[in-house]
Amino acid sequence: MSDGRVATDGGVESSPGLRIAVTGAGGRMGREVIEAAADREGVAVAVAVNRSLVDPVAGVAVESAADLDGLLASEEPDVLVDFTGPASAVAYAEACADAGVPLVTGTTGFDEDGLDDLRAASDAVPVLKASNFARGVAALRRAVREAAAALPGYDVELTETHHNGKRDAPSGTAKSILDDVGDARPDLDERVHGREGDAPRAATETGVHARRAGDVTGEHEVLFAGNREALELTHRAGDRGVFAEGALDAAAWLVDRDPGWYGFGDVLDAGDTEDAGDSGQ
Structure with missing residues (x-):
């Protein structure tokens, strides 16, 4: 070099x-x-x-x-x-x-x-x-850690979307974000992947949703909801x-x-x- x-x-x-x-x-x-x-x-x-x-x-x-x-x-x-x-x-x-x-x-x-x-x-x-x-994802993860720590008791849902050829679900980035949430909120020790039928939400769960469609490069959204308010943190990759x-x-x-x-x-x-x-x- x-x-x-x-x-x-x-x-x-x-x-x-x-x-x-x-x-x-x-x-x-x-x-x-x-x-x-x-x-x-x-x-x-x-x-x-x-x-x-x-x-x-x-x-x-x-x-x-x-x-x-x-x-x-x-x-x-x-x-x-x-x-x-x-x-x-x-x-x-x-x-x-x-x-x-x-x-x-x-x-x-x-x-x-x-x-x-x-x-x-x-x-x-x-x-x-x-x-x-992506540097924006790095910033998203930092924000997620801070939000999870600042919002105890709030429900957390993560949705990720990728192109129809992606094989692993949820994405590796989504798993990393879920780990970030879990580090800040150890009470959320259950990951529920999608819901169907009679599926009431448990206080200990984090909802995880993986979507595969078209040629979407990558989107990750984390929703915090509770106390009559909602906070959404989102990253989208253009290419x-x-x-x-x-x-x-x-x-x-x-x-x-x-x-x-x-x-x-x-x-x-x-x-x-x-x-x-x-x-x-």
């Missing part, structure tokens, strides 16, 4: 000559990351892989994911950015650990065993996992580029870190935004 630093649009410094690897290059987010890198000065895609054959993306040739080990060894990227699936992400994390390449992953839907496997890689290399790389930009900010930040487990909040803390992001669940 070069010595000089240049500021990104988000205020996080990126080193000229930052060389990244991208997995899932043929997917929605993989393409977004490659295109965002092409538009960002001082960032180049050294490796792009996909499990199936796809055409070049933004002028970058896409190789077979089966060749990732060899590509990491020969190209020596500074960091790998992953938005794939839980099983693939774990395999890529193991490859990064073997090659000594830091990993940024926005993949969601892990079960506990998968998270344990992902965390194992952080013994060898820095691993940054976040359910969402996936906001997530790709945040992932590149995270990649630039992660390169020189020690092995360990990090979250997007750590990146934002570096920009004087304290405890504003994903805790790296």
